[in-house]
Amino acid sequence: MEQEPPLVREVFPELIDELVALLEAEGERDLSITVRDVRMVGECGCGDDFCQSIRTADHPDGQPYGPDHRCVPLLPSTGDLILDVVAGRIVYIEVLGRPPMRRPAQQLDLPA
Numbered sequence: 001m002e003q004e005p006p007l008v009r010e011v012f013p014e015l016i017d018e019l020v021a022l023l024e025a026e027g028e029r030d031l032s033i034t035v036r037d038v039r040m041v042g043e044c045g046c047g048d049d050f051c052q053s054i055r056t057a058d059h060p061d062g063q064p065y066g067p068d069h070r071c072v073p074l075l076p077s078t079g080d081l082i083l084d085v086v087a088g089r090i091v092y093i094e095v096l097g098r099p100p101m102r103r104p105a106q107q108l109d110l111p112a
Helices: 013-025 029-037 104-108
Strands: 069-074 080-086 089-096
Touching: 013 029, 013 069, 013 080, 013 089, 029 080, 029 089
Parallel strands: none
Antiparallel strands: 069 080, 080 089
């Protein structure tokens, strides 16, 4: 049986906490609830050093998301956070120009 991808909140809990707060501030209540349950399907993989974006659903190769797609730009204190939403589902989290995100396991390895 194939294992499900991890929840983004398990990999980057601080990012999800920030997204919840920003979505609430933008009046995006439904998205602020569903962002807690998005799964990390993969990282962007573009190779740009300013990009830490996360795929939360499979993307149609070379194809646009379709007519039910909308972008939800948020206003973080640093960098850019933009959600791609299709039919009410978050399919991509753009994380651009921000300090490196740390996974919980990496945080444990830091000296005190």
